[in-house]
Amino acid sequence: MIPGKSRVPRWLSILIQCGLVFFIFLYPFLTLMNKLSSSFWSELFSSSTLYIVKQTLWMTGVSLLLVTVVALPLAVWLSRHRTPFSKYIQSGFQVMWILPNFVFAFLVVGVLKLFGVVELYSLRTVLVAWFLVALPFVTIGFTLALDDLDPREQEAMETLGATPRQRFWFYDFPKLKRAFASTLFHQLWFFLTSFSLVVLLGGGPPHETIEVSIYTSLKMDEVNNERAFAFVVWQILILCLVRLALNWNESKALPVGQEWRAAPSPKEKRWMGKLLLALLLLLVSTFFLVQDDGDLLSSLVTSLALSLLVSVFSIFFSIFLYRLRARLLAELAAWTSPLILSWLWWRAYAIGNFTIPSLLLCVAVQTVLFAPWVSRMIFPLLDRTRYSELQAAQSLGASPFRAWRLVEWPRLRADFRFIFAWIFGLSLAEVSSVILFSKGDFEPLAVWVQNQFSRYHLGDALKGTILMIIYSLFVLIFLGKSEGVKHGKNESSLRRI
Amino acid sequence: MEKMNQAYVEFKSFLIEFPDFRLELPSLELRRNDWVSVQAPSGFGKTTLLRAIAGLDPAKGQLSIDGKRIDGFPVHERNIGFVFQDHLLFSHLNALENVMVGLKLRGVNEDESLLKATELMNKLDLEGRIHAPIQELSGGERQRVALLRALIWVPQILLLDEPFKGLDETTQRQMSDFIRQFVAEHGIPVLCVSHQNEGNQAWATVSLVGQLLGEKHHGTRTFHRR
Numbered sequence: 200m201i202p203g204k205s206r207v208p209r210w211l212s213i214l215i216q217c218g219l220v221f222f223i224f225l226y227p228f229l230t231l232m233n234k235l236s237s238s239f240w241s242e243l244f245s246s247s248t249l250y251i252v253k254q255t256l257w258m259t260g261v262s263l264l265l266v267t268v269v270a271l272p273l274a275v276w277l278s279r280h281r282t283p284f285s286k287y288i289q290s291g292f293q294v295m296w297i298l299p300n301f302v303f304a305f306l307v308v309g310v311l312k313l314f315g316v317v318e319l320y321s322l323r324t325v326l327v328a329w330f331l332v333a334l335p336f337v338t339i340g341f342t343l344a345l346d347d348l349d350p351r352e353q354e355a356m357e358t359l360g361a362t363p364r365q366r367f368w369f370y371d372f373p374k375l376k377r378a379f380a381s382t383l384f385h386q387l388w389f390f391l392t393s394f395s396l397v398v399l400l401g402g403g404p405p406h407e408t409i410e411v412s413i414y415t416s417l418k419m420d421e422v423n424n425e426r427a428f429a430f431v432v433w434q435i436l437i438l439c440l441v442r443l444a445l446n447w448n449e450s451k452a453l454p455v456g457q458e459w460r461a462a463p464s465p466k467e468k469r470w471m472g473k474l475l476l477a478l479l480l481l482l483v484s485t486f487f488l489v490q491d492d493g494d495l496l497s498s499l500v501t502s503l504a505l506s507l508l509v510s511v512f513s514i515f516f517s518i519f520l521y522r523l524r525a526r527l528l529a530e531l532a533a534w535t536s537p538l539i540l541s542w543l544w545w546r547a548y549a550i551g552n553f554t555i556p557s558l559l560l561c562v563a564v565q566t567v568l569f570a571p572w573v574s575r576m577i578f579p580l581l582d583r584t585r586y587s588e589l590q591a592a593q594s595l596g597a598s599p600f601r602a603w604r605l606v607e608w609p610r611l612r613a614d615f616r617f618i619f620a621w622i623f624g625l626s627l628a629e630v631s632s633v634i635l636f637s638k639g640d641f642e643p644l645a646v647w648v649q650n651q652f653s654r655y656h657l658g659d660a661l662k663g664t665i666l667m668i669i670y671s672l673f674v675l676i677f678l679g680k681s682e683g684v685k686h687g688k689n690e691s692s693l694r695r696i
Numbered sequence: 697m698e699k700m701n702q703a704y705v706e707f708k709s710f711l712i713e714f715p716d717f718r719l720e721l722p723s724l725e726l727r728r729n730d731w732v733s734v735q736a737p738s739g740f741g742k743t744t745l746l747r748a749i750a751g752l753d754p755a756k757g758q759l760s761i762d763g764k765r766i767d768g769f770p771v772h773e774r775n776i777g778f779v780f781q782d783h784l785l786f787s788h789l790n791a792l793e794n795v796m797v798g799l800k801l802r803g804v805n806e807d808e809s810l811l812k813a814t815e816l817m818n819k820l821d822l823e824g825r826i827h828a829p830i831q832e833l834s835g836g837e838r839q840r841v842a843l844l845r846a847l848i849w850v851p852q853i854l855l856l857d858e859p860f861k862g863l864d865e866t867t868q869r870q871m872s873d874f875i876r877q878f879v880a881e882h883g884i885p886v887l888c889v890s891h892q893n894e895g896n897q898a899w900a901t902v903s904l905v906g907q908l909l910g911e912k913h914h915g916t917r918t919f920h921r922r
Contacts, residue, residue: 349784351780351782351784352784352786354752354771354784355778355780355784355786356786356797357752357770357771357772358750358752358771358772358774358776358777358778358846359772359797359798359801359845359846359849360772360773360775360798360801360802360849361772361801362772365772365801366772369797369800369801370786373788373789374786374787374788
């Protein structure tokens, strides 16, 4: 399948899209709605529901504002100063980004308590934690967007007399406001669907968010479908409204790989350093595995297989959606939380009676869950397909696939590798969909670690966490970094989402 | 009149040096209405020379305008107009906004900028394209917008990098007449790199011709006055 201009007939594309929307969203939602009692409507507008919605919006708004105020100047500084120090900051942020959420939560608790900054279970703790979690993601998102600007145009702005500050306000910001908004939307989604951090640090009321309320309404001993669904509706409504307000007609995503970017410089390939680091990581992980009785190894192998399959399938699924021109469909899974979607699918289709191997089911579920994020990165890349060059290559006798390999693949390779690495890390840390669909016949590392935490086997939990970080880093080191050279005076290396 | 004949721009020991590239400009004094034609083979470093004068590439030596040394100044403080070979228009702005951006950066009143920009655009037959997005402009229209963008705020010196490239004869003539009239009116010296416009050599008051001293790839490139 060659990404590029779609040859799928319009009617077939619409038919497939309608089918996917029905099976992925409508049927699960309708199944649940059918079982709801009339108390759903009173739950939807009850004062306690509205209070939690208001509380979530307030917490989200404050956190977004705080993180934007810090991340924007930091990103501008990182983008303009290519010093070793700024590179270390970026690398550090990337590592924080791939940490599983609950691991990050524990780290935040530790650090905050160590410095006596906050007391646990206070609103300030949750806000500080959200800020710390969001800062690396938003800063990296902003920096990557800034790095994607054409430095020659920035120079042109300077020759017209623009000071660095004016250049930002008259050139950088207007060009990137959609990319900035896209990053913030992504972050908003994270806040609205944030669960583990709030539970661990806020503990519930009065600092309860919509996601936590959904979870508490679905606890096995006291299931309240009406209340849960009322919150699901509010969550979708808020995300839809924000999404529409952003008027996403053109650039849907963080810009990835602009055309002016030059080919990677061979000098920047530091293979020896990477190899040594990889060997060190392997040594550490082998040390942990040798000490273990086999559980850890089996969890690790399952996790790696699952993450590998999910990364590959997510990329192919996004390309498939692109060829269907299914932009709206690609985004739908991002309009609610992964926890809710997995749960709805489980209720509608599975409820423990599925015949498909559960590992494959988990791969399918995660592929659909991660599709919005993969699509947000892949679609803009494919939008920039150089059709005239593809045609030129074909006129020289290359088959369509060979032409694509020749013209487009060198441009896309680095970004595809990074997307693969990112999804690999996400899948490695994914818990809720696995718990729902695994039938207990396999236990990936993230679930294993969570179980060790809940049994207070902190030593084992720490070991598993370190292994997860090691393997995320491992993939990021080998696949995630794409270096490019800018034209013009800046000659800075690029990194894309 | 006397002022017009005084040296306005001065280059002294101007030198651009990279590990495998060395380009020298002889000491040169330009008057307000001088038109300098720069000729050299492709790959010689003509664009690099213009970029170094604008402050976009590093250079050694002295560069003074109106008696004030500007070689240590950052790009935005040099007051040098630059028409780039690739136009480099800002795609998030329309044609008019592109022309006005230099005035906006200098805090000129919006109405005044608008009046000035539309007047100049009319002179170059762009009246029907004022609000057109950059992507919809033809090559010639883009070139004219780029020229106006660099001229409207009356720079102290104008650098033209292949300004007539790819234009038909009528447009070339129209543009060159406009430039000559504008720079004569405001007393702006011009450094112009152009292959295609014979007029560039015809009306040049100073001609600089590139010459390679030493071996082909690593020798010193220099310009001498013809």
